[in-house]
Amino acid sequence: MSAPGLEIRGLIKRFGGLVAVSRFDLTVAPGEIVGLIGPNGAGKTTVFHVVAGFYPPTEGAIAFEGTSLVGLKPHAICRLGLARTFQLVQPFAGLTTLENVMVGAFNRAPDVGAARRRAAEIVEFVGLGPRRDVPARHLTLPDRKRLEVARGLATEPRLLLLDEVMSGLNPTEIEAIIGLIRRIHARGVSLLVIEHVMRAILALSHRLVVLHHGEKIAEGPPATVARDPLVIEAYLGESGEAAAR
């Protein structure tokens, strides 16, 4: 019986009077790539913040591999094997690429040497080898995105939460990230991906979940969800170009 992966049940998140997420259920089974999509402001990043331990849920249950995540601090959740990236990249600006990734590697590595080796391997894997010793503040945006992913990957997660990792990238760079995500998946990491670049998320996901005004309005295989009238209306209502991409 394999570990159940991520299970969110009945999640509600309120900020004062504002309901950001309401009665949200989501599962990510081991080996899956699940796409979380929806118009801007739908509550997708809020879900990430709650799952990763940055906000407490107002109500609901969140469990990863059978262990409840509610009330745990972000680093403890990371220890359990769940890593996340941020929508606005958050590099450790004064540290080099390698050092950035080492911080993540320490999650599992027993000592500095092991952390360095692990980080070096990850840096090569994501394609930042040539930028190994460059301070993060001097990296371009696409490279910072890779760094963000690398740092999360170095923590040796079993589930990686990617938050709009393709935003701000041109088509070539997007292709490269798609390839990277596939290679990450091939290493045995499950993925929950928030994305606005439709063709990418449609191509990558085994399953799509659509969030609108904090509620799930659709779920299923990408092809089905993309044709769902509710989904199309939600996107057209907010911004037509996103659905047309």
Place this chain on the structure above:
Amino acid sequence: MAARLAPLLAAAALVALPPLMPKYALEVLISILFFGYLGACWNILGGYGGQFSFGHAAFFGLGAYTSTLLFLHWGVSPWIGMLAGGLLAAGFGLFAGYLSFRYGLRGPYFSLVTLAFAEMLRVVAVNWKAVGSSLGLVVPNRGSAPALFLFAEKLPYYYVILTMAVGALVITRAMERSRMGYALAAIRENEDAAEAAGVDALSTKLSAMALSSFLTALGGTFYAQYFSYIDPSLTFGPAISIGGLLPAIVGGAGTVTGPLLGSFVLTPISELTRAALRGRAGADIMLYGLVLILVISFLPNGLVGWIRARRAPAGGRR
């Protein structure tokens, strides 16, 4: 080549020259190393941890008073009392640190709360007869008693503070390269991202606090033994709190050699100013204020940061 020789020559000079130095010069050198030591201790929490404490005198005073009271009342050798003071200070640091970090105090709020803690200890000491209140405590020095951390001459004190300063630098360097060093750097840059990468920010900051406060307290005992007199405003007051953080900032917070370098620059300025303007108390601190403003404005990474930027524009971990 010259760059690598210079530190070795300096180290050799620091060991070999002092017996030949005139008394006044030796005193200044002791002062330089003393503030360099304090700066290095502060630097662990402030420069590396990014938590700027304005009340490090709290730990200094705890160290000074603990070893002195143990010595005066129970004849405990200050060498041992030093360790006791260190442990007490570390305990207080963990207490204050836990309250501050657990409640999310960052930046200026953390600075203010540490200032408040130091002031509270000072007020307690001033009003507590058993520790001498404002009259303070005298450490009787009747001649050489090395086992009791008492020397007749200044020279042995010099070697003690030299050892302490070098020790602080060695500890800092080891910490910088360790798991804790990476964790602190990550927290300093971006605490949320660090947490997301598995760094336990609270326990890392507390570790830095404990180490920093323990070492600072040792400095307090040295002070008591060297000057033979302590009182609340000398040990818990802003002179120590600020005197410790200035060399670190000027020299380069978050670097190994920064605090010592900063002290080598600042302390002689202070001494020269005081000698030149005899009787005009305050001129040296006035200059300190000016230097602080200038350094923050023009050399925000301190002297070490400036030197490194000139040598290797690429950068990397400070």
Place this chain on the structure above:
Amino acid sequence: MTWLFLQAVVSGLLLGGVYGLVASGLSLIFGVLRIINFAHGAVMMLGMYASYWLFVLLGVDPYLSILVTGPLFFGIGVLIQRIVIEPNRDAAEHNQLLLTLGVALFFENLALVLWQGDFRTVRVWYSGASFLVADVLVEVPRLVAAGGAVLIALGLWGFLRTTDVGKAIRALSEEPEGARLVGVNVARIRGVAFGIGSACVAVAGALVTPFFYVAPDVGESFNIMAFVVVVLGGMGNFLGALMGGFIVGLAESLGAAFLPGSLKQLVVFGLFVVVLLLRPEGLFGTRRGR
């Protein structure tokens, strides 16, 4: 015992009014510039010296000296902001804090160098005046100081509400991006805010010179009080600073009445630490400003 209590309450409220004015200035500066001005107490000290010298050299009554020291220290505040703080406005938060610390060290020791550390006092004809209200002693200079402080603070509050500059200041405190978009001259307003804050604290200094000693270190104690008041009242909350001033004044005074020696300070600091930990946005604040 009740008499002691009442006396302490009255003294506390009177000095608390002054704390409130001092803290209002600090709060204003924080609201607009987002820095905790460590030099605030030093400026107050300089304001006190200014009033002292005007009195000793020209016979100007301390209350009248406000007409001179107010504008003077407004100008000095603007200068400090322009020369030291504005060029570094993008620096890391802790570095900006250190800048104001540098200014504080500079001013405090400048005073020490120029005028030595001796306590000086200003003795005017009303310095010792007092009257009784139901067995409670009210000292006239303290009453005037408190009244003056409250009046000025309220006047400032009105200024912020009604004038264009005042509204710009409030806009910049509450919505920096929005204010910029609407065309507020950010650099100028930042200078003005620091100037007003400095003027407030210098005027507070003038108000207390008839009954407080003048020395280079007098600013330090007011500095810490101001921090406590501002944290209590809520950073950036103007009226909160005034209310906080009264609360801190009361706490200090009651502490002095019932605790030996200088332990009253423990009450104030204890309050400070507790508020910082439990309600860092202050008793009256709404902003989450940790």
